[in-house]
Amino acid sequence: MPRESLEQHLRELQDEVLVLGSMVEKAISRSMRALKERDLELAKQVIADDEKINQKRLDIEEGCIEFIVTQQPVATDLRIIVAILNIIVDLERIGDHAEGTAHIAVMIGDEPPLKPLIDLPRMAEKTNDMLRRSLDAFINRDAKAAVKISAEDDEVDDLYNQVSRELITFMLEDPRTIGRATRLIWVAHNLERSADRVTNICERVVFVTTGKMEEIKTSRY
Amino acid sequence: MSFEITTKDLDVFYGEKQALKKVNLCVNEHQITALMGPSGCGKSTLLRSLNRMNDNIAGVRVEGQVLLGGRDVYAPEVDAVEIRQRVGMVFQQPNPLPKSIFENIAFGPKVLGMKNKTALEEIAEKSLRAAALWDEVKDELKKSALALSGGQQQRLCIARALAIQPEVILMDEPCSALDPFSTLKIEELMQVLKKRYTIVIVTHNMQQAARVSDWTGFFLMGKLIEYDETAEVFSRPKDKRTENYITGRFG
Numbered sequence: 001m002p003r004e005s006l007e008q009h010l011r012e013l014q015d016e017v018l019v020l021g022s023m024v025e026k027a028i029s030r031s032m033r034a035l036k037e038r039d040l041e042l043a044k045q046v047i048a049d050d051e052k053i054n055q056k057r058l059d060i061e062e063g064c065i066e067f068i069v070t071q072q073p074v075a076t077d078l079r080i081i082v083a084i085l086n087i088i089v090d091l092e093r094i095g096d097h098a099e100g101t102a103h104i105a106v107m108i109g110d111e112p113p114l115k116p117l118i119d120l121p122r123m124a125e126k127t128n129d130m131l132r133r134s135l136d137a138f139i140n141r142d143a144k145a146a147v148k149i150s151a152e153d154d155e156v157d158d159l160y161n162q163v164s165r166e167l168i169t170f171m172l173e174d175p176r177t178i179g180r181a182t183r184l185i186w187v188a189h190n191l192e193r194s195a196d197r198v199t200n201i202c203e204r205v206v207f208v209t210t211g212k213m214e215e216i217k218t219s220r221y
Numbered sequence: 222m223s224f225e226i227t228t229k230d231l232d233v234f235y236g237e238k239q240a241l242k243k244v245n246l247c248v249n250e251h252q253i254t255a256l257m258g259p260s261g262c263g264k265s266t267l268l269r270s271l272n273r274m275n276d277n278i279a280g281v282r283v284e285g286q287v288l289l290g291g292r293d294v295y296a297p298e299v300d301a302v303e304i305r306q307r308v309g310m311v312f313q314q315p316n317p318l319p320k321s322i323f324e325n326i327a328f329g330p331k332v333l334g335m336k337n338k339t340a341l342e343e344i345a346e347k348s349l350r351a352a353a354l355w356d357e358v359k360d361e362l363k364k365s366a367l368a369l370s371g372g373q374q375q376r377l378c379i380a381r382a383l384a385i386q387p388e389v390i391l392m393d394e395p396c397s398a399l400d401p402f403s404t405l406k407i408e409e410l411m412q413v414l415k416k417r418y419t420i421v422i423v424t425h426n427m428q429q430a431a432r433v434s435d436w437t438g439f440f441l442m443g444k445l446i447e448y449d450e451t452a453e454v455f456s457r458p459k460d461k462r463t464e465n466y467i468t469g470r471f472g
Contacts, residue, residue, distance in 0.1 A: 003469045003470055006468075006469070072428060073468070074455045074456070075455065075456065075457065075467055075468050077468050078455070079456065079457070211456070211457030
């Protein structure tokens, strides 16, 4: 097959994006578990592991530069590389949001719980699910799936609204909860932003597949 | 936007073999149009049919139209020599005449009847300046053109084409015999020249087409497969055959 080395190089870069994606997924679920189960060690681990995520992103960026220099990609090959360069930034930022949640878990420490955490873990699960499927759509060049996943951001937004309203009610009823409630709102915000980043990834999938560079949907927040 | 050159249903035959099939192309004024495609796709045939360079090849038959500023260059009353004056050409191998630098430039205007030495000197300086060669050769205009480097020779050929004041410059792989630095000089020169001239370039070098041209046409087996703005062709080609060619997956 002509251009076998180009094809292989491109496959390797995409595999690396999947590796980065799974590191980020793990950061989201572990940070939420640390918060929910008050596992400070796990929270610290998430914070430490964020460095690995950052490094992986830089390595992939290096790989993309090398690919551009050695293969001079055009057309779909070029769009894939441009998409990867954007997707890894979004993934790294989602990782930062997970690290933020882990920091909050550490801050909360052994304060008495405000309420059992239900909606926040649901937000994390939904975000993770969207993330995993957006990367599948990227690998499968499935623009339809990408548009559909983007639309699901509304569910995360609705959960965010719900959590915020509930926590504000707590604060209004008892000002002593303001500190704890505010921290949980930050967590919700981290997750809401993460899901927005997933919609960015979906936009890149559409770009790779159709060549169209456009915002699928603007977040309400 | 006005179209400097338009081909309408252009067919070119070499004997039985059809080299171009119903090509419809609009070359924009003061822009650089690149024609690319695998060997034998018809791109050079098209280039050569724009100024009737194919006329001298035995067995060539041209059907359809090539309009230069609205006038069919193949109309019976049209003089091929006049067309070639309006549409100059630069070839793959630099082909200076075995004469002095000055004589190379003066040759065309002389053939067209210009005798005044001062006027010829003025044209030589103007053309050499326009071809970005003046500073390198101004003190040795009497030196043989063959003593120049390949890159300088090619710029001399461009200057020679400019001396007869054409409207369009056709370039048939003008850099394929040059080193990267000379290539870059010609490419920079093209960007300056397009302000005054319309340029059509045939190139095998896709990076060059991407670097220099405003519009790109992709040819395959005598047909114009895709013609669009260069950035479009190289970032989101519409035809799978174009994509396969520019990504190196065939051809």
